[in-house]
Amino acid sequence: MKSDRRELLKELLLQLPLVVALVGLWALLWGSISWLTLLTGVVVAFTVTRVFYLPPVALSGRFNPYWFAVFALTFAADLFVASFQVAFQALNPRWDPHPSIVAVHMRTNSDLILSLTSMATSLVPGTLVVDVDREHSILYLHSLSTRSIDDIPKVRRHTLEYERRIALALGDANDVRAVNG
Known part of the structure; x- marks a missing residue:
């Protein structure tokens, strides 16, 4: 009992x-x-x-206010800038879009960090998560900002920076090691 x-x-x-x-x-x-x-x-x-029972999300029990502030400020700045970029592109009659699907191999295996990274990435105009491979920790992104093949690594770096900031703010010791290693 x-x-x-x-x-x-x-x-x-x-x-x-x-x-x-x-x-x-x-x-x-x-x-x-x-x-x-x-x-x-x-x-x-x-x-x-x-x-609607779901298994509980494993929280690390760790919160770093500095890295959370860094994430929040850079996210807000990205949101602001990307909104104007996408609006300008949509209103520009000469804009010729060259979107692409980009696979981003995440460095952590945390479902929480994978989910938060995919949400943050999708909320910024111009990039949308179209698929997630949880088993291999891969995000598949539809990106409008790939005018050439050289822009694909930039999209990957940008997404991995989101993952890094989120992991440093909320991740456990393994996540921090993975994003800093």
Whole structure:
């Protein structure tokens, strides 16, 4: 009986970050933070985590605020610059796109870092993740910024820099070694 309670408590603690994120998303969707919103958010979050069970994401338990700030600032700058570049290209009648699919072999094996890197890469206009090979840690990107074959390594480097910053901010010791090695 005690071991069942401990297992349930351990499982709930592992799901806690997901529940907190879902409650936050619920509050954002309703546009207000009230006791009723938070209470219904908790009910919906627990229902979602019980009905649509996913294995818990292995968090490293490590957070580096400096590297998170570096990632956030460079991401915001990339987002700003790329938005104008893509808008200019879309409005330019002489623009001749040369998109390509680029495979990027990630250096870490963390599902969390792979997911966050693919999200950050897809959010920046001009690049979109079209496929993910989790087994081999490969992202396949559709990139608009490849005018020549020489631009492909730039796309790879840019994606690997996202991975590096995310791993330094949130990754465990193995992830940090992989991106620095």
